[in-house]
Amino acid sequence: MLNLLGLAQRAGKLVSGEDLVIKSIQNNQAQLVFLAQDAGPNLRKTIEDKSHYYKKKVVDNFSTQELSLAIGRQRKVLSVVDSGFAKKMRSIMS
Numbered sequence: 001m002l003n004l005l006g007l008a009q010r011a012g013k014l015v016s017g018e019d020l021v022i023k024s025i026q027n028n029q030a031q032l033v034f035l036a037q038d039a040g041p042n043l044r045k046t047i048e049d050k051s052h053y054y055k056k057k058v059v060d061n062f063s064t065q066e067l068s069l070a071i072g073r074q075r076k077v078l079s080v081v082d083s084g085f086a087k088k089m090r091s092i093m094s
Contacts, residue, residue, distance in 0.1 A: 001061075001062075001089060001092055001093070002062070002066060002067075002069070002070040003070070004085060004088060004089055004092070005034070005067070005070040005071055005078065005080075006070050006071060006072070007085070008080055008082065008085045009070075009071040009072065011082070011085075013080060013081055013082035013085055014071065014078055014079070014080060014081070015029070015030070015078065015079045015081055016071065016073060016075040016077070016078045016079075017075065017077070018043060018046070018047075018076075018077055020079075021033065021047065021077045021078065021079045022046070022047070022050055024079045024081055025050045025051060025054050025056055025079065026050070026054065028054065029079075029081045030051075030054075030056050030079035030080070030081060031056075031079075031080050031081060031082065031083050031085070031086030032056070032057055032059065032079065032080040032085075032086040032089055032090070033047060033051050033056050033057065033058045033059065033077070033078070033079045033080075034058075034059050034060075034062065034067060034077065034078040034079070034080075035047050035048070035058050035059070035060045035076070035077050036060070036062060036063055036064040036066075036067055036075075036076040036077065037060050037061070037062065037063050037064075038063055038064050038076075039060075039064070039076045039077065040076075043076060043077065047077055056079075057090075059089075059093070064076050
């Protein structure tokens, strides 16, 4: 899964950072949202509320460190904006 996140980052199919992820959810671009397990309560509530309202799946199986290592940047929240990557990630999770 983390390898796929790295591939998506290099392919430009990943949005990272709170504001950009929220914008991608609202614009219906986000296919899948990754939220770090150790994200703060305010960030967690904001992302989960937006994702629930716009019916986007939130994956919180990884820590900030794992997500950051996968994409090469310090991030707590990511969204996958490519349906192909999202479909493959969902198949791995199930």
